[in-house]
Amino acid sequence: EDQVTQSPEALRLQEGESSSLNCSYTVSGLRGLFWYRQDPGKGPEFLFTLYSAGEEKEKERLKATLTKKESFLHITAPKPEDSATYLCAVPAAGSARQLTFGSGTQLTVLP
């Protein structure tokens, strides 16, 4: 059974203070790893998909990296608007690709 663990559960940063969120996974065969951002009372917003170890993707202040056991979401010089819950997920085998989500990291960036 696929498992996804995120840490820390919550993270408070000062504006401009860079940090990283961790997503470790155990899967029978990696079919990709997804990162989403979720704001309170809203659905998750797609950020990145990573498919192979060593792959990196960037979007504004965010950079996602992938190893064989974990993924990191690096946040460089965060701003208060980056405050949200960040979720990672892995897809199941089969054509439907159901996602198994981690419990998320709630990020708060203080001005």
Add this chain to the structure above:
Amino acid sequence: GAVVSQHPSRVICKSGTSVKIECRSLDFQATTMFWYRQFPKQSLMLMATSNEGSKATYEQGVEKDKFLINHASLTLSTLTVTSAHPEDSSFYICSARGRVPALGPAYEQYFGPGTRLTVT
């Protein structure tokens, strides 16, 4: 690109009534749609998976007679909560998996904004 809408965004209903939630992919065709439930401060829990024109596949513990899913077309899925009770109050989120031509060849899963259901 990759817009998924849900309607309504909020609904309050009385115990024993039924509520229908619509999920639409607006700018792409969804090969598969998913329905999730999310409790406060918890992650998303998959309820069911549906493909257009076929019966939904429900996750273990989800009552298929209570949560009726219809996937009428490649852009529309509905979730009907039948005989709703207060314990059904939750945040329901749909997602659609497909290829968005404007975003390239990959098939990704995109989420709707969610529906807050309150059963009184």
